[in-house]
Amino acid sequence: MHRVRLDQLGRFLARVRLHGPNAEGIEQVRKLFDGGTFTPAAVGQQQVQPGGLVVGLLVHGSIRPAPTIGKPCADQGRSRTRFQGCGGGLRGEVRGGGTGMRRTGIHFLPYWHSGATGGYLIAPGVRGILRPHDFECNPGATAMTQATPTVSVCEVIGGPGASMGIGDGDRIRVRGWIRTRRDSKAGLSFLQVHDGSCFDPVQVVAQSTLPNYAEEIQRLTTGCSVDIVGTVAQSQGKGQSLEIQAETVEVVGWVDDPETYPVPAKRHTFEYLRDVAHLRPRTNTFSAVARVRHCLSQAIHRWFHDQGFFWVHTPIITGSDCEGAGEMFRVSTLDLANVPRTEDGSVDFGRDFFGKETNLTVSGQLNVESYCLALSKVYTFGPTFRAENSNTSRHLAEFWMIEPEIAFADLADNADLAESFLKGIFETLLSERPDDMGFFRDRIDKGCIERLEQFISASFERMEYTDAIAALERAVAGGHKFEYPVSWGIDLQSEHERWLTEEHVGRPIVVMNYPKDIKAFYMRLNDDERTVAAMDVLAPGIGEIIGGAQREDRLDVLDRRIGEMGLEAEDYWWYRDLRRYGTVPHAGFGLGFERTMAYATGMANVRDLIPFPRTPNTATF
RNA sequence: UCCCCUGUAGCUCAAUGGUAGAGCGAGCGGCUGUUAACCGCUAGGUUGCUGGUUCGAGUCCAGCCGGGGGAGCCA
Numbered sequence: 001m002h003r004v005r006l007d008q009l010g011r012f013l014a015r016v017r018l019h020g021p022n023a024e025g026i027e028q029v030r031k032l033f034d035g036g037t038f039t040p041a042a043v044g045q046q047q048v049q050p051g052g053l054v055v056g057l058l059v060h061g062s063i064r065p066a067p068t069i070g071k072p073c074a075d076q077g078r079s080r081t082r083f084q085g086c087g088g089g090l091r092g093e094v095r096g097g098g099t100g101m102r103r104t105g106i107h108f109l110p111y112w113h114s115g116a117t118g119g120y121l122i123a124p125g126v127r128g129i130l131r132p133h134d135f136e137c138n139p140g141a142t143a144m145t146q147a148t149p150t151v152s153v154c155e156v157i158g159g160p161g162a163s164m165g166i167g168d169g170d171r172i173r174v175r176g177w178i179r180t181r182r183d184s185k186a187g188l189s190f191l192q193v194h195d196g197s198c199f200d201p202v203q204v205v206a207q208s209t210l211p212n213y214a215e216e217i218q219r220l221t222t223g224c225s226v227d228i229v230g231t232v233a234q235s236q237g238k239g240q241s242l243e244i245q246a247e248t249v250e251v252v253g254w255v256d257d258p259e260t261y262p263v264p265a266k267r268h269t270f271e272y273l274r275d276v277a278h279l280r281p282r283t284n285t286f287s288a289v290a291r292v293r294h295c296l297s298q299a300i301h302r303w304f305h306d307q308g309f310f311w312v313h314t315p316i317i318t319g320s321d322c323e324g325a326g327e328m329f330r331v332s333t334l335d336l337a338n339v340p341r342t343e344d345g346s347v348d349f350g351r352d353f354f355g356k357e358t359n360l361t362v363s364g365q366l367n368v369e370s371y372c373l374a375l376s377k378v379y380t381f382g383p384t385f386r387a388e389n390s391n392t393s394r395h396l397a398e399f400w401m402i403e404p405e406i407a408f409a410d411l412a413d414n415a416d417l418a419e420s421f422l423k424g425i426f427e428t429l430l431s432e433r434p435d436d437m438g439f440f441r442d443r444i445d446k447g448c449i450e451r452l453e454q455f456i457s458a459s460f461e462r463m464e465y466t467d468a469i470a471a472l473e474r475a476v477a478g479g480h481k482f483e484y485p486v487s488w489g490i491d492l493q494s495e496h497e498r499w500l501t502e503e504h505v506g507r508p509i510v511v512m513n514y515p516k517d518i519k520a521f522y523m524r525l526n527d528d529e530r531t532v533a534a535m536d537v538l539a540p541g542i543g544e545i546i547g548g549a550q551r552e553d554r555l556d557v558l559d560r561r562i563g564e565m566g567l568e569a570e571d572y573w574w575y576r577d578l579r580r581y582g583t584v585p586h587a588g589f590g591l592g593f594e595r596t597m598a599y600a601t602g603m604a605n606v607r608d609l610i611p612f613p614r615t616p617n618t619a620t621f
Numbered sequence: 622u623c624c625c626c627u628g629u630a631g632c633u634c635a636a637u638g639g640u641a642g643a644g645c646g647a648g649c650g651g652c653u654g655u656u657a658a659c660c661g662c663u664a665g666g667u668u669g670c671u672g673g674u675u676c677g678a679g680u681c682c683a684g685c686c687g688g689g690g691g692a693g694c695c696a
Contacts, residue, residue: 592696
């Protein structure tokens with residue numbers, strides 16, 4: 001028998017939607033929870049398959065089998081998912097879920113249909129915390145008419161991921177911030193309230209009969225925080241299907257001076273909003289960016305986890321000697337006004353906190369390699385710091401980077417990993433954030449969704465660097481003009497990369513095996529002795545999105561390369577140890593997180609894709 | 622670090638070397654189950670800072686400060 005721990009079940013359980021006396025059913029469910037495990041026998045004869053969808057169904061207060069529940073149809077709407085193949089009088093609609101359901105497999109959902117008034121689908125396999133007290137707090141009664149659960153705007157309007165099945169007639173409480181207020185002389189005001197839980201705000205209708213209507217509600221302005229209790233109702237107006245008829249509107253916090261509130265309900269330039277970065281998440285664009293950033297972060301961790309990777313926390317403070325190129329931020333506790341000196345006049349780092357010169361990391365790669373050669377499949381995902389005086393839309397002094405590293409793998413394995421990884425996280429994004437991506441398509445970059453869909457469906461072209469140069473040279477011979485000349489041995493300029501991926505191939509490309517002289521010392525030397533096993537993934541519209549390599553796993557060759565690059569072998573003593581003790585071929589790559597977001601959303605500047613950007617001369621907030 | 626652009630109302634932008642303007646936002650009023658609402662009225666300015674040229678500088682010049690874009694470098 002397949003047993004399912006309750007704490008492995010269901011994303012959440014917020015309320016019981018049961019009409020009429022249901023003490024018996026509640027008691028049954030409570031017993032299940034108390035037992036800590038959920039055994040199929042307890043709910044009847046239905047079958048439980050690992051990974052199966054439905055293992056139990058609570059209807060009318062009693063646990064009944066769920067004979068056959070089909071898969072969600074393809075044409076599901078945003079706020080409800082229709083199930084086919086439901087038998088035994090259980091045919092109906094499942095509210096909540098939405099498009100995210102297909103991928104994340106929400107297995108625990110409020111449920112009702114024409115014949116039943118409430119219930120839940122239950123199935124294994126989803127992480128989350130089940131909350132038995134949600135049952136306990138509504139013992140055996142008409143839960144919905146007595147409780148006023150506090151819910152997110154997303155749940156009220158059935159946004160992406162909504163799973164509570166809030167609907168017409170439910171009494172609920174929402175808390176958030178006013179986006180706009182519109183008054184009607186018919187004796188009511190419309191409040192657009194957002195709480196960040198999804199892209200769309202919810203419309204709250206406040207009648208003039210409310211006691212604080214004239215004194216407070218009509219004085220609400222953009223940015224005020226409110227606490228609202230009301231009833232969900234079908235909207236009489238256009239633009240939204242559900243709204244909240246308010247019973248009470250409590251003003252939690254006023255806006256000091258509406259005239260000078262930095263983010264009123266109007267258009268703003270991104271440049272201006274960077275100056276008010278503490279308030280910009282209240283705007284459509286930046287709340288969407290924040291949700292997409294979260295979604296992609298989660299998708300990355302989930303993808304690696306599902307593939308058997310382990311997340312390794314590589315150090316942020318690092319001894320500078322072991323890092324690669326790039327300007328670094330010094331980490332020091334020395335008194336800048338009175339720096340200790342050695343006898344020859346140089347700074348005496350021996351008296352610094354770590355007894356040596358230290359900096360903020362520019363890459364976790366070298367450290368993560370040591371874990372790769374123990375755990376086989378690992379990755380880093382954390383902040384990275386570069387002190388380059390570089391002021392462009394693609395650079396930040398502090399950014400986040402993803403660096404997977406796989407053992408017993410060569411460059412081809414690395415390219416395969418990059419391809420399936422990128423496709424996987426973009427697929428999740430499209431599936432889980434249709435509201436925000438729809439906004440980016442409508443207001444930021446018309447082609448962003450189509451671009452991702454093509455990215456997901458097209459296979460990546462593999463191309464040798466030498467062949468890429470040959471193709472570029474043929475293009476030049478055919479009359480194509482490049483600003484930078486093309487010849488074997490150059491590093492590809494962004495104009496070259498764009499031509500290759502956009503015009504020459506028309507799909508993402510993995511360019512492989514670059515000249516050794518333009519690449520780092522740790523990249524594996526090929527048998528031709530003039531190229532290394534490096535790769536760049538180039539994508540239409542963005543250019544280089546990933547840079548990676550198979551690492552040099554032969555100690556003698558590594559030492560030779562360290563020498564050629566003018567580096568000191570002793571500085572890399574522990575990195576060299578990895579080649580002395582059970583060395584294996586391994587490979588990995590680096591992916592800039594904000595650039596990935598830029599590609600996905602069409603946002604032009606990475607400063608608008610991280611909450612508080614750090615750039616030369618700017619570290620406000 | 623280099624090149625280019627830019628700094629005027631809360632925001633976005635106008636203004637030939639000659640009285641400081643509009644739209645949005647805000648306030649008030651009108652209309653309206655509204656929703657980028659609409660209509661009317663009102664308030665809102667030491668034109669980034671310092672100096673210079675000129676009878677007169679938002680405008681021209683110099684320096685400084687801030688912002689943006691690009692190059693290089695990268696992710």
